[in-house]
Amino acid sequence: MELLFALFIGLAIGSFLNVLIVRIPKGENVAFPPSHCPKCDNPLKWWHNIPLVSWIVLRGKCAYCQSPISKLYPIVELITGLIFLIVAMKTGLNAHWFVVSLIFALLLALSVIDFEYYAVPDSLNFTALVLALLLPLVDFGWDWIVGDLKDFDLYRHALILSFKNAAIMGAAFFILGQVVKFLIKKDALGEADIVIAATMGALLGFPLVLMAIYVAALLAIVPALFARGHMVPFVPFLALGTWIVYIFAPTFQHWWTMIYA
Ligand SMILES: [Zn+2]
Structure with a gap:
């Protein structure tokens, strides 16, 4: 039901x-x-x-x-x-469910738009980022409403972490974009990708976000090979990578600890 x-x-x-x-x-x-x-x-x-x-x-x-x-x-x-x-x-x-689903719904909309126009609207992109950043606040609000408030530090840490992870991923994609631009003299990573990477960082955290980028890159290889010089929209692959890693988070987390423990 x-x-x-x-x-x-x-x-x-x-x-x-x-x-x-x-x-x-x-x-x-x-x-x-x-x-x-x-x-x-x-x-x-x-x-x-x-x-x-x-x-x-x-x-x-x-x-x-x-x-x-x-x-x-x-x-x-x-x-x-x-x-x-x-x-x-x-x-x-709960509120967490609604906001996370909304973030993925926005990523879906961004994917479809990127597929059709090779550009995505900032309004939707930044909405997804803000939702991902403020997810710990949403959890706090919900837990307060249903009377299940946990240790306050928990929410504070989660909030700081989501901003940190977003900043690290955004900065990483910015630098990556500059390096690629320098190497192939072409804009390969747009501003939109930087915002989405930040959203992914806030939503998934480390190390899951790295695995999501990896999955996205793997998924994008095949169409990139077939495209032969045509543009391949990257947003749908970032969105799909994020979705797959989010849904199978325990499995990916398990792999990570197996490799690095
Ligand atoms: Zn008609």
């Missing part, structure tokens, strides 16, 4: 994510005008807007003009639903 709730919240957030993905790169307002068909401009009724269900019932076509609606909409909704569901299985339903 709890997991079903998590799934439905995720589907609803996914629906809003679609609005962000379509409108933010075009510089449009995300709240106004209300959802409409991009072809015939007819405003959508609420039953055209039910995540996943509407797309299937309408068979991927606009209810007015029958022009096809991108498969991307239901796919983003489904993935976001699964993000909220799977994180809930790890954390249970």
Whole structure:
């Protein structure tokens, strides 16, 4: 029952994510005008807007003009639903669950936008970073509300650590970007990647964030080989690496101690 709730919240957030993905790169307002068909401009009724269900019932076509609606909409909704569901299985339903899921939902939106535009909007990128940085404060607030406050130093340490980890990862990516730029005379790592690396640092901490970067690089090798000079968006791989390491954190942690203990 709890997991079903998590799934439905995720589907609803996914629906809003679609609005962000379509409108933010075009510089449009995300709240106004209300959802409409991009072809015939007819405003959508609420039953055209039910995540996943509407797309299937309408068979991927606009209810007015029958022009096809991108498969991307239901796919983003489904993935976001699964993000909220799977994180809930790890954390249970609490503020931590919601904020972590939201960070991954934002990383998903950034991935889709990077894939389409080879650039990502700062607004979404920095929102994810701020959420990741302030996660210990969110935990503190939640524990206070449910009356389960632990040692205050615990939250303070976690907060300082999340800022430290973000700063280290951001600085590392900045330096890496400068070195690569010097070597190949091309911008390989953008400012957006620096922000995402900082988000990953705050969210995962060390050593997990290093393993996430490693996984991301491994995943990116194959498309980079096939791209032959075409640009390969890196954000989707950073996001995927972060997700994989977050979900299998105990396993990765175990490997790390096996290697270095
Ligand atoms: Zn239409």
